[in-house]
Amino acid sequence: MSSLSNPSTSVTKAPNNEWWRSGVIYQIYPRSWQDSNGDGIGDLPGITRRLAHVAKLGADAIWLSPIFKSPMKDFGYDVSDYNDVDPMFGTLADFKALVDRAHELGLKVIIDQVLSHCSDQHPWFKESRSSRDNPKADWFVWADAKDDGTPPNNWLSVFGGSSWQWDTRRRQYYLHNFLASQPDLNFHNPEVQDALLASVKFWLEFGVDGYRLDAINFCFHDAELRSNPGIGEPDASNPTVASTNPYAWQRHIYDRSRPDALGFLQRVRSLVDQYPDTTMVGEIGDESGMLMVAQYTADFDKLHMGYCFDLLAPDGSATYVRGVIAKFERVAPTADKGWACWALSNHDCARLASRWSTGLDAAAQTAMVRAAAALQLSLRGSVCIYQGDELGLPEADIAFEDMQDPYGITMWPDFKGRDGCRTPFPWEAAAQDLGFSPAGTTVKPWLPVSPDHQALAVDVQEADPASTLQAYRRLLAWRKTQPALLQGTLTLVGEDAQVLAFVREHAGERLLCAFNLSAQPATFALDATTAVAEILSDSGARGASLQGATLAFEPFGVLFARLASKAG
Incomplete structure (x- = not known):
């Protein structure tokens, strides 16, 4: 049995100064941050080169979206090797240089770990699908077809259609909550948990300061494979519900957010706590929103922080936001009852500047962005800023022929996917590709540079004391002097x-x-x-x-x- 199978309660915890409780985490989407070699894709040396921007902003940590080996069907959220860097981004040595430079600048490094699923190109899945009796046959969620050949239940994929994919090798269906190329791991198998914990330990030993755990409430499924109850077509006028996607027509009580997840998170926490000043923030996508965040972060033995999609909705009204805050304050009025990480943008939703500014002119949009920043940085909890928030970047308009996101391509035209918030970062207004690519590069960036971002480039805002970037810096610096905002x-x-x-x-x-x-x-x-x-x-x-x-x-x-x- 693996030494990780049952973490002993006698394991000594490393000291933790809880920097994360008042910390500001800056999310970097590696593909779009800085291309250092001219291939059109951002990389680790590019991130290292530009880390001073994050330090100067006043953030405490960076969160890197996945950098692991991957076929990139979902841009790194389909991992084929948990213990290595994808060559697209660089090498392990490049990552070590990044960590060292971040630490020199006083920045913690949090990496995005995808535990609930992996790529169909991962050796584990290749072995699992080869037969029904191989050593990893039960490492993924396999099920027989019904008598009529249809999937075992009504579960749906977040990205559209059934979450079951027929496999001709095993003549069974396998579960995929996301793309068919992202099979779900079977967390009911202790060996799977052990293998994933070993990968968590690998990067902790490498020197990372924590994890953002992707879709962590998806890690367990109902062992009986019971069908979800239906709720009918949502009201299309409700801006917080994606009525274009039938996924919202079910109550997802059997395919995600299962109680078993809490025990696994306790195992992960026991491991992470053995490393000084580390932390974990979990992405919790569930209708229960802040209630689930409280459950996953309570009692100091699971996640340190959690975030949900409640403030990533299109509604930025005082009434709506007050309701979200009130809900969390009711269920988690003290730290032992839960801890939130407040995000207003990330790589999965339309940018804040566009999402909360319908009908506003440019001046009002800028004022809204700054008011939202002041609000976010005043809440009780941790903060996550997505790259470009500090510049007030609007959502980029991506033509269908330029789209890369499989989610958007499937749901187009009513839903255009996530490409609009993932376009290359604008560093220099007059430079080629706004400074994202090296001068003289002949390869186009993986997504088009938005012309709407030129006037908002970093060098333009650096030179303007009244810019949104300068306002962010002043606000972050002032916040650090206010104990009531940090601890109150x-x-x-x-x-x-x-x-x-x-x-x-x-x-x-x-x-x-x-x-x-x-x-x-x-x-x-x-x-x-x-x-x-x-x-x-x-x-x-x-x-x-x-x-x-x-x-x-x-x-x-x-x-x-x-x-x-x-x-x-």
């Missing part, structure tokens, strides 16, 4: 259709954070519990003032204020 409790105050307000409190200091999340002027009445003692102008907030006992906001105005001491 959060109490929502008032209930308003335009203004979201809450109080962060720590060691007797009370900080009012208020945001007009609308494109119209707004007012917000204060009561005795929120009497303002001092507006904190050094926060960089704008567009808000105090008029007697009322806050007055310009469109997308933001205010931070120190409150008077509580009576008694």
Whole structure:
């Protein structure tokens, strides 16, 4: 039996300074960050070259989307070797140089680990599909067809169609929650868990500081293969539901988010805790949203942090966002009940600047992006910024013939996939491919550079003290000086259709954070519990003032204020 099979409770934990609790994590999508060799694809040396940008921004860590060997059917989320770097990105030596440089700059390195599934080109799957009695025959989820030849149940793939694929070698179906080329591993088999934990240990020994665990609530399935209950076609007017995809027509109670996952996460946590100052953040895609985040992060023995898609929705109204925060505060009011990592963008959704700005002109869009940043960096929890958020990049418009995302190609034209948020990063406005590719490169970038990003390039914003990039830097620097934002409790105050307000409190200091999340002027009445003692102008907030006992906001105005001491 593997030494990893049953981690002993007597294993000594390494010290952990919990930097991640108030940490800001910057997500890098390696394919689109910086191409160093002219092949049109970003790589590890390119990331290393540009790490100073992240350090100067004021982030604490980088999260790298997958860099492992892969056929790239889902751009690295289909792993064929968990313990090596794909040659497209470089070598293990390149990765070591990246880690060393990040640590020199004071940045932690978090890597994206895909545990729930792998590539159909992985040696494990090749062996598993070869027969029904080989040593890895039960390492994946295999099932016989029904008497009529159809799949064993009604489970659907996130990317469309059945989540069962017929295999002619074994004359059985195998489960794939995503692409057919991404077979799901069978976590009911302890040997599978052991093998995956060994890969986690490999990179910890290599020097990484933690993991982002992809689709971690998909790692277990119902062993009885019961069909999911249907809920009918969702209301197409509900902006938080992808009504174009029949996946949303089911309650996914048997193909994901199974209770067994918590025991596996305890095993992973036991391993990770043996390395100093490490952390894990899990992606939890479930209808329960923040409730599931709390469950997966409670009791200090599973994930350190979790994030869901609740704030990745198209609705950025004060009413909606307040509801998300209130829900999490109800179920996880203290750290032992759960810990959230707040993300407003990532590589799987339309960019914030476009998603929350329908109908806005350019100036209002910029104001919205800055208000959203101030809100995100004021919440109780950790923060994840996606590359380009700090520049206010809008979603890129990708022609069908340029699309790369299999999800978007399948669902086009009503859903255009994820390419629009993955285009090359704009470094230099006047350079070839906006500085993404080396000068003189003849190979086109893997996705087109967006012309809408030229005026927002890093070098342009570096030269403008009033730019969104400079505003982000000031906000991040100011946040580090505010213990109430880093460690305080959060109490929502008032209930308003335009203004979201809450109080962060720590060691007797009370900080009012208020945001007009609308494109119209707004007012917000204060009561005795929120009497303002001092507006904190050094926060960089704008567009808000105090008029007697009322806050007055310009469109997308933001205010931070120190409150008077509580009576008694």
